[in-house]
Amino acid sequence: MDITLIIVLVIALALFFDFTNGFHDTANAMATPIATGALKPKVAVGLAAILNLIGAFLSTEVAKTISGGIIREGDDGVLITPELIFAGLIGAIVWNMLTWLLGLPSSSSHALFGGLIGAALVGFGTGAIDLGVLLSKVILPALLAPLTAALIAYIATKLAYGVTRRYDNKPDGRSGFRYGQIFSSSLVALAHGTNDAQKTMGVITLALISVNLQSPSDGVQFWVVVVCALAIALGTYVGGWRIIKTLGTGLTDVKPAQGFAAETSTAATILASSHLGFALSTTQVASGSVIGSGLGRRGSSVRWKTAGRIAIGWLLTLPAAGVVGALAALVAHLGTWGIIVDAVVGIGTILFIFLWSRRDKIGHHNVVSDVAASGEAVVIAAEPEAEPKKVAK
Template sequence: MEAATLIIVLVIALALFFDFTNGFHDTANAMATPIATGALKPKTAVLLAAVLNLVGAFLSTEVAQTISGGIINESEISSAIFPEIIFAGLIGAVTWNMLTWLLGLPSSSSHALFGGLIGATIVGVGATAIDFGVVLSKVILPAFIAPLTAGVIAFTATKLAYAITRRYDSKPDGRDGFRVGQIFTSSLVALAHGTNDAQKTMGIITLLLITAGFQSASNPEPQTWVVFACAITIALGTYMGGWRIIRTLGKGLTDVKPAQGFSAESSTAATILASSALGFALSTTQVASGSVIGSGLGRRGSQVRWRTAGRIMVGWVLTLPAAGAVGALAALLVVWLPVWGIIIDAVLAVVIITFLFLRSRRDSVTASNAMSEVADSGAAVKVKRNPPPTRRQRAILREEARLRAAQEAAAKKAAKSAKAAERSARGPKNGGRS
């Protein structure tokens, strides 16, 4: 019994760590565009996102109930092995989150979680334990429809924003008035992120408690302490930033102007809030990326970097199977070695996470150096524009100054000689009288 309780505690700890990575992985969804346009300072933006993620986590539990009582058929699974299966699935999700964060790819934490759980469940229990109808209707179809819908809404909103303000804005490429609006819309996105993404970890922990017999299966509603733990953890993760992905979304797809940012964030918030109300476990990352691309297409003269967009879309396609494969391998160890499998999985997870974190330190991306690439105007953060000259550059500058001084001296000497010659040609001032 003590070993079983220890495993449950370990699974809850890993689930909360996934919630933490979800927070810093998805900060970009809300705050990349207002930082890029200078509407919010970087650290202010992530603090605002953290607070609103915390608030949003308390507003809805529909998505949590989809996960805890929809995707996986608890009746098909023995409560004795299910904590280990969840643990294996979480390893797949956390590994993919950390890898895509290192690469700066705004992939879906949600699909990483679903992929890891599905892969681990199929290997550990069997395909009959997965409700593929729910997976198709509430995970896969929204993954295709939501980014497209958000992109179309953002495209239309951007067109309207530029059409309405064309005659009245003296800066047609800037539209600084939209910066104030961006503070409101980005706040909505952060709130929506809390209502959707924080629920997923709540659902996982609730599912664990149900299968372990600590909660009734007839009531998939998350317990109060679960809601508080997940809300606080995702808020802390959000405050950590996620600057690599902010850099990708803020400038990697298109140069974002205030009107575009306002339109993209409005589209993202509306799509996510609607999906949360319907219980769809949507990827806020995919919605935000679709909105940014749509807003880029909606501004005349704007250029979408399709190569970067292609990279992101490849990440979307790979997320479910890649996280599923890692979760399946972790589950395989649990099946083969019921006790040692958990230990090996835990050690491997720590090693992989530590390696990816240390690798990220070689090319550290923080609020300062991420913003220097995101905001062209430097409005988002003050950066040093001109680095100090090298020794060779200083020597060249000195030589150029010496040549200029010599040229100026020669010019003065020539002017003086010319005046002397002119006086000599006019003769004495008295006209030659003695």
Template sequence: MELSLIVVLVIVLALVFDFTNGFHDTANAMATPIATGAMRPKVAVTVAAILNLVGAFLSTEVARTVSGGLIKEGQGGINITPEMIFAGLIGAIVWNLITWLRGLPSSSSHALFGGLIGAAIIGAGFGSVDYGVVLSKVILPAIIAPAIAGLAAFAATKLAYAITRRQLGKPDGRGGFRYGQIFSSSLVALAHGTNDAQKTMGVITLTLIAGGFQAVGSGPEFWVIAACALAIAIGTYSGGWRIIRTMGSGLTEVKPAQGFAAETSTAAAILASSHLGFALSTTQVASGSVIGSGLGRRGSTVRWGMAGKIALGWVLTLPASAIMGAFAAGLALLGPIGIILDTVIGAIVIGGIFWWSRRQNVSHDNAVNVNDIDDAGRVVKIRKTPRKPNRRDRKEVAQ
């Protein structure tokens, strides 16, 4: 099989992954404004798609992390081939679609990194991966960023409720946060484009470098940026309905003030990480913000069982996609016949998942309520029993 053909196959597969990333992560930005009624579902998803497209053009630092840092292409004699990248993408896409279908909390970003790492280890050995970069720009941000975003959302929610405290029977004015959510959720969608679309740009750039079509250490070409921006935007628009489906059971407890605080904190964390080249999971950051904002509201508790389920999904994604990528890489080592087997098996699995998903069609007409951020909303539980009146309450009643 000619090298140019495998490069084309990898580019196409990378754009397919970018598409799945879009519809898998749509609700990271638009879950709370839909749940609070700030935006209608179809309008929200359209806005998210447009801003994902725009955001993809704003930065390339994360793309450089993927193309020139994660895998040691051209360093120390290590040779990462397009076949290995092809295998890694298959592992990432399959895991991404499995979790999308089942509504399991997962990260599209970590699925991509896991698939590439597993394929690289099988194809070129353990020395092909820069574990320092994996630790500093993937694992540590995955731990720190959600925690920081959660703390910021907690503080912002406390502040929002403090400055809008109801006094002397007057309206508290918190309904105005519903309009603020239009801005804050749009900012999250823009931030998502600056981080997640770049990961696919990095993969395509890595492929071009591995195939000898681009110099080592160079960034993504304009046509790569444009293609990835378009793919994630189309995915965001076309697939978001299934991801938003379970909002009613999880995020209906999120009030406008909480939603605004969560979205603002999410956007700030993602934009800062994109600037620094940290390839974090926007899903984890958004979930951390939702939990933090919920805890910032008086009367809330944490469902630790659901929190554990979310954490388990995050932990499993990297190794599970790595195993799938390693399996695909093992077949790819057989040569052209292995690439054909990978393609056929991957197509059957992907087609089967989409066929299974059609058994329960989801569109903007019936999308009410399946996503990681939705599960994060379930973690926060608002107590239904009334709290004991405090001194301020008794004083207001007396007046």
């Protein structure tokens, strides 16, 4: 297949993945402010889209990890081809759409890594993967970042409730935190743009490097930053409504003070990771924060069965997407016809999932945000209600 054509296909598919990332993950940034009533759903989605667009321009460290870190360079260049990148993206998108339909805990980021790694292994073997970078920049952050965010959120929630203890018997005594949530949730959306949009930038840059259209030492080109920022912002605004509708029904029992603590810890963890080039899952970080903030509220406990289901779903995402990416790579090895078959099967699967999703009513059975599900993993005792005022006779 002509190199120009395959590069165009890879870029188009990468931008579509970026779009799916927007409607699959970014709405999670607004989970708690919607649950507490700090922001209306329509306003929250629009704000998240704008801030994701801005955040994508703030850093490129994560993009460098993907374009010049995970996949090794050989004597003839980087050990991956545009055909394999195309196959890896097919694996990531198919898994992303499937878990979105079924409401399974998943990470768009790990789906992307799994798809690319599975395809690279088929094409060049284990030597194509830099295990050191994979461990330090992807796997360890995936394990440590949610725990770090949970700890920060736990401490922040304890502090918030401790400082405002005099309002314990007033139902709306901590309502002022709702205004703080507008800032904190906006910060999460901004942080999401600095991390997740960069992953698509890294994939497109990797494709350009693989055919010598740019040097590995060059940074991410400005036009790549622009199109990736626009794609994730559009996905957030257009597709986020499916998850936002579920979140708006109150799946998470989140109070304003708790939500503010969760969002602040999420944003701090993601921004620090983006600066260090860690390609983590923002969904996992946000979920860890929600669980940590839930435990920070007095009288709470963990539903370990629910928490375990979420964790297993996360652990399965990278290898499962890797298997799909590897299968797509085996087909891509057939040449032009293999690429065509991959494209037809991939597009057909996506259309089928989309059309099937429109048949069912949105609810717990077919779509559950990971952040919302993480809220269900914490059992929180009812807070004391204010005593009724005595009416003078």
